[in-house]
Amino acid sequence: MYLGVDIxxxxVKAVLVSETGAVxxxxxxxxxxxxxxxxWSEQDPDAWVDAAIGAVDVLAQHHPREVTQVRGIGxxxxxxxxxxxxxxxxxLRPAILWNDGRSHAECIELERRCPSLHAIAGNLAxxxxxxxxLLWVARHEPHIFERVAKVLLPKAYVxxxxxxEMAEDMSDAAGTLWLDVGRRSWSAELLKATGLDLHHMPRLVEGSNAxxxxxxxxxxxxGMAKDVVVAGGAGDNAASAIGLGAIAPGDAFLSLGTSGxxxxxTDRFAPAPASAVHAFCHALPGLWHQMGVMLSAAASLAWLAGVMETPTAALLAPLGERVEGPSPVKFLPYLDGERTPHNDAAASGAFVGLRAATGRSQIVQAVLEGVAFAxxxxxxxxxxxxxxxxxxxxxGGGSRSPLWAQICADVLGIAVHRVEEGEVGAALGAARLGRLAATGxxxxxxxxxPRRLASFVPRASAVSAYDEAYRRWRELYPALKESL
Incomplete structure (x- = not known):
């Protein structure tokens, strides 16, 4: 047995996986x-630990025999x-999260301090x-910064x-802007630009190694054995790739989680910072990956459900499993700013095209389409x-919806496949890394x-309409940028 824990x-999700690979x-x-x-967006690091322990406690309570057989954890x-x-x-303080946008000025300062940032880290600041x-903390909370002994990422703290042990895998480390991504090692030059050095970093390990x-x-x-191995693991998207079997150059997927x-x-370090594409290490040695990232995917739908005080399933039900064409309402899903392609932490969400006759279903559809356009x-x-x-x-959680899958296929103009265990992909990938570390x-x-549950292909009747709707949607961000 192998255990995967996704923070x-x-x-937090925990998943038990058998020797045959079944969940x-x-x-x-x-x-x-x-x-x-x-x-600002923050969390209590100890809450991650409590949630992780609590999730495994539940597994141990309901599946004690299987849990005692765990050999590796990812x-x-x-x-x-x-x-x-x-x-x-x-x-020393609450963790500052991935969707926190306070450090825009510090990004400009970091690029000024380190002109070689793009070449080494492969990404924009x-x-x-x-x-x-960390530059923000140094500037605004110097009493905290001067006491920093180590900087860990969320899963590394867990x-x-x-x-x-303090250790970090290559895929997660690549998202710090302190890693020489091509060489898969900490960069003393990048650390120095933020007032840190190698002593502030955990040791590095490949995701599939102990x-x-x-x-x-x-x-x-x-009730486990004394020699249970904990793997290096992976950042959430690299872990999802492991869960999907995306380990060959060219393999690709779309995640509709909280972010998208x-x-x-890729089989090499292939940075493309000019278009705000991320270039990171993969969780397996000798592999890298590229990512385009949107900060609010399924989170946009969850936000709407909260505002309307209606469960997500009830919002989607009236729309069925497909729509005939685009909503007359347009939605910019920039509730937490946006990364690719705008690199704009201050970008805001917006509805455009509302009229007195606009109904709830048209607004819900606009949110699904706005994320698909992004x-x-x-x-x-x-x-x-x-x-x-x-x-x-x-x-990701959004993969549960056949409607959203079809909208994505029509908007993207390519086939989209819902897969088995798609909602636990990162935890499954973590468990697989735990197995690799334990067994070699x-x-x-x-x-x-994984087995494909359903395939959604672009419908000719919808593609041309979505092409035009996407063209008009793309005009909104530059038009509204200065007023939002």
Missing amino acids: GTSG VATAARELALSHPAPL LSGQMHGATLLGADGRP MPGFTAPK RYRLTG SAMLASEFAQRW VVFRV ARDNLAALSAAGGAIAELDLV DDPAQVCTR
Whole structure:
């Protein structure tokens, strides 16, 4: 048995996976977000730990025999979160998350300090990344900055609490702007630009290699053996790729989670910062990936459900499984700013085209289409950076909706496939990395593709209408930028 734990933004998921690769059981715990000021997004690091322990507790309670057989554990997690630890190993402040936009000025300063940033890190300086957050802390909370002994990412903090070891995998480390992504090593030059050095960083390990052993107190708590291996793991999207079997150059998928991602595997470091495409290490040695990232995908629909005080399923039900054409309402899904292609943390969401006759279903449809249009922006950026993408597997919470899948196919103009276990992809990928670390198995034999549940192909009757709707939608951001 193998255990995968995914430290998400809205919750923690744990999944038990058998020797045959089947998902035996899952458990989840919710997490709360804090927004103490405009553009700020924070979480209590200890809440991740409590949620992770609680999720595994549930598995141990309901599946004790299977849990005792666990040989390897993998961790995946939300990327970029700045978890600042003092000399005693305790957090100095709440973690500053991936969707926090406060450090725009510090991004400009970082690029000024380090002209070689793009070449080394392979990415633009964006407020979501970790390094600008540390410049912000140094400027606005110097009493905190001077006490920082280590900077960990979310899953690395959970690993530290479960094992006593501070380590980070290459895929997550690539999202800090401190990694020499091509060489897969910390960059002293980039660290110096933020007033840090190598001593502030955890040691690096490949995602499929062992990083530590589970601490005896947790092995006893869950009835596991004393030699359970904890893998390096992966950032959430790289872990999802492992869960999808996306381990060959050209493999690609679309994630509709809290954030949204178009992801493509590459066999080399292939940066394209001019179009705000991310270039990161993959979770397996010798592989990298490109990503286009939108900051509010399924989160946009969840926001609308909250505003309308209506469950998401009830919002979607009146629309059925397909619509005949675009909504007359347009939605910009920039509730937390946007990365690809705009790199604008201050971008705002907007509805355009509302009239007295506008109904709820047209607004709901506009949100689904707005996210799909943003995904098309991402697809175009990746295509320009490395060639066309012919089809995409679909994962994340948004993958549950056949309606959304069909809208994505019609908007993107390519086939989209819903896959088995698409909602636990990151946790499944983490479990697979746990297996690789424990057994040394061949990744090609472990990281197999899931069964496709349904395929959605572009409908000729809808594609041309969505092409025109996308053209008009793209005019909104530049038109509204100065007024929002």
